[in-house]
Structures are given as C-alpha cells and as structure tokens.
Amino acid sequence: MQTQLDKAAAQLAAHLAQVLSPFSGDVGDAMRHATKGGKRLRGFLVLESARLHKVSPAAAIWPATAIEAMHAYSLVHDDLPCMDDDDARRGQPTVHVKWDEATAVLTGDALQSLAFELAAHPEVGSGAVRADLVQTLARAAGGQGMVLGQALDMAAERAQTPLPLDRISALQAGKTGALFEWSAAAGARMAAADPAPMIRYAAAMGQAFQIRDDVIDVTGDAQAVGKAVGKDAAAGKATFVSLLGLDGARARAADLVADACDALSEYGADAATLQQTARFAISRHS
Numbered sequence: 001m002q003t004q005l006d007k008a009a010a011q012l013a014a015h016l017a018q019v020l021s022p023f024s025g026d027v028g029d030a031m032r033h034a035t036k037g038g039k040r041l042r043g044f045l046v047l048e049s050a051r052l053h054k055v056s057p058a059a060a061i062w063p064a065t066a067i068e069a070m071h072a073y074s075l076v077h078d079d080l081p082c083m084d085d086d087d088a089r090r091g092q093p094t095v096h097v098k099w100d101e102a103t104a105v106l107t108g109d110a111l112q113s114l115a116f117e118l119a120a121h122p123e124v125g126s127g128a129v130r131a132d133l134v135q136t137l138a139r140a141a142g143g144q145g146m147v148l149g150q151a152l153d154m155a156a157e158r159a160q161t162p163l164p165l166d167r168i169s170a171l172q173a174g175k176t177g178a179l180f181e182w183s184a185a186a187g188a189r190m191a192a193a194d195p196a197p198m199i200r201y202a203a204a205m206g207q208a209f210q211i212r213d214d215v216i217d218v219t220g221d222a223q224a225v226g227k228a229v230g231k232d233a234a235a236g237k238a239t240f241v242s243l244l245g246l247d248g249a250r251a252r253a254a255d256l257v258a259d260a261c262d263a264l265s266e267y268g269a270d271a272a273t274l275q276q277t278a279r280f281a282i283s284r285h286s
Contacts, residue, residue, distance in 0.1 A: 001276045008047050008064075009040040015065045019118065023110070030095050030107040031114075034072045037090040039284070041209075041277070042067045042183040048274050049187030049198055052267060059124055063133055063186045066118035070141055071179060073111035074150075076104050083154065112141070125190055132189050140182040149174025162238030169207065176213075177206035184274075197263050201274065204260035209281040211253040214239040215246060220285065253282045 016035050023031055043064040050060030079086040079094040080101060087097050096104035119133045139145060152171040156163050163171070184202035185195035218241050240249045260278040264271035 001273075001280050004273060005039065005041070005044055005277075005280070008044040009038075011047075011061065012040045012043045012065055012068055015061050016068060019065060019114070026099055026103050027106050027110055030076075030099055030103055031072075031111055033092070033098065034076050034095055034107055034111065035068060037092070038068075038071075039286075040068060041281075042071055042179055044277070045180065045183035045202065045274075046186045048277065049184050050190060051187070052270055052274065053187040053191035053193055055187050055190045059190060060187065062118050062121040062124045063190070066115045066133075066137065067179060067183050067186075069111045069118060070115035070137065073108040073115065074141070074146060074179075076108040076111065078150065080104055083150070115141075129190055129192070133186065136185070136189065137182055140178040145174050145178030147174075149176070149178065157237060162242070164238075165240075165243050168238060168240065168243070172207060172210045173203065176210045177203055180206035180209070197266060200263040201260045201278070204256045204263065205278045205281055208253040208256035208260065208278065211240045211249050211256070212282045212284060214241045215249055215253075216285065217241075218246065250282075257282055 013036075017032075020028070020032050020035065022028075046064035046067055047057065047060050050057070050064075075089055076095045078084050079089055080096055086094055088094060092098075094104070095107050099107075116134055116137065119137050120130045122130075124130050124133065141147065143151075149171050152167075153175055156167075156171065181199045181202040184198040184205075188195040188198050217239070240252065244252060257278045261275040264274055
C-alpha cells in the first residue's frame with residue numbers, strides 16, 4: 001500500500017511542480033511551499049477511482065492535482081491565527097509564519113482558483129464532464145461542504161457545551177468527508193458512471209480517517225506527526241475520542257472501514273487497492 005501511495009505522491013508532486021512553475025513572487029513561492037509533502041491521499045483516490053473506471057492516467061492527473069491544490073488552500077487558511085492558529089504543518093512552518101497573514105490569505109485564494117482551473121483542463125474530457133467536476137468540486141469545497149464543516153467546527157469551539165456524537169459526525173462529514181467523496185467519485189464522473197458506490201465508500205472512509213486523526217491528536221508525537229498534537233483536549237473540544245474513548249473510537253473506525261470496503265463489493269477484485277486504502281486510513285501515524 002505504502003509503495004502505491006509513494007508512487008502516486010511522486011506523480012502528483014511532479015505535476016504540481018509543472019502547473020505551479022508560472023507562478024512567481026511571494027505568492028508563487030508560498031503556493032509551492034503549501035503543496036509540498038503530505039500523504040496526497042485525496043489525489044491518490046482520484047487516480048485509483050479513474051483506474052477503476054478505465055479512465056486514462058493522462059486525464060486523471062488533472063483532477064487529482066486539482067484536489068491537492070484545493071486541500072492545500074484549506075490547510076493554509078485553517079492554520080491562520082483567526083482559525084486554528086498553527087505554527088507548523090507537515091513538519092515545516094505554516095505559510096503565515098514563514099511569510100505573513102496577508103500572503104497566506106492570497107496563497108489560499110490562488111490555490112483555490114488553481115484547483116478549479118485544473119479540474120476544467122481540456123485533457124480531462126468533454127465539456128460536460130469538466131463542468132460536472134467543477135460544479136461538484138465547488139459544492140464539496142464550499143458552504144455546503146468543507147467550509148460549512150469548518151464553520152461548524154469553529155462554532156463548536158465557542159459553544160458552552162461539547163457537541164454530541166451525531167453533530168460531530170455531521171461536522172466532520174463536511175470538513176473532512178466532502179473532499180474525500182469528491183475525490184473518490186471523480187473517476188466515476190469522468191466515465192459517466194454512477195458515483196453512488198464511490199461516495200458511500202468515501203463517506204465511511206472519511207469519517208474513519210477523521211477518527212484516526214482524533215486518536216493521533218491524543219496519542220501521537222508532534223515531531224512524527226509534523227504538527228502540534230493535544231490541541232483538541234487543551235481546548236476542551238468534543239471529538240470522537242473524548243466521547244467514545246480510545247478503544248471505542250478505534251472500534252468505530254474499524255466498523256466504518258468495513259462499511260467502506262463493502263460499498264465497493266460490486267467492483268470485485270479491481271477494488272482491492274481502494275479497500276487497502278481504507279484500512280491504511282486507520283493504521284497511519286500522521
């Protein structure tokens with residue numbers, strides 16, 4: 001599994017370097033800084049979804065890099081002092097620390113715009129396919145998806161009482177799950193196939209991924225993780241771990257991974273890599 005992830009990460013890094021080469025100045029440098037490193041799991045899901053639906057790698061690389069640019073934008077803004085106020089990301093200084101807050105805002109804006117440009121690239125497919133990818137990406141990243149999840153997360157930090165489990169699940173379905181769902185469904189959309197099984201897979205895997213993040217925040221080492229840990233507990237924030245306990249959270253994540261794998265049953269052995277990816281989501285250490 002790790003070998004496949006590493007191979008995809010190298011392909012995505014090379015393509016990102018190519019599409020970012022025209023960008024200059026502090027914003028260009030910060031865009032390259034913000035897109036370095038990471039697991040590139042969302043881009044990998046696009047590539048695997050495309051392979052599963054017989055879409056060419058040359059077409060799939062564009063939406064795969066689009067989702068990496070969109071994810072990087074979200075992290076740059078998420079790290080700002082007005083949100084999570086983080087100093088490190090992926091083992092390096094966050095953009096607002098290395099440059100300044102204004103550069104970080106502009107860098108996030110530029111990465112978001114780039115994401116839509118990449119998803120609409122002519123090599124992706126027909127105009128109808130490209131329009132569908134852009135529209136669904138806007139919905140996944142915006143006020144019905146990731147942005148909504150972030151807003152709910154910030155509101156939860158200000159709340160007097162911790163959120164119950166169902167509301168945490170809904171929050172994370174937007175903040176984390178929406179981009180996972182778009183990534184996993186991208187290949188089906190490019191092939192004009194039904195994206196529903198891929199969305200079910202990613203919804204379950206995305207929540208399992210977030211539970212693992214909550215576990216790592218409690219049990220992880222900051223140097224190994226590449227960012228601060230223990231922040232949720234220090235802020236008194238309700239998480240899957242705080243509500244279910246470590247063992248309960250791990251058990252729930254395992255059940256979700258089983259659900260994710262079951263969602264791909266119609267694809268047979270061709271879906272083995274995506275099923276392994278779901279299992280990786282709850283075994284990683286960063």
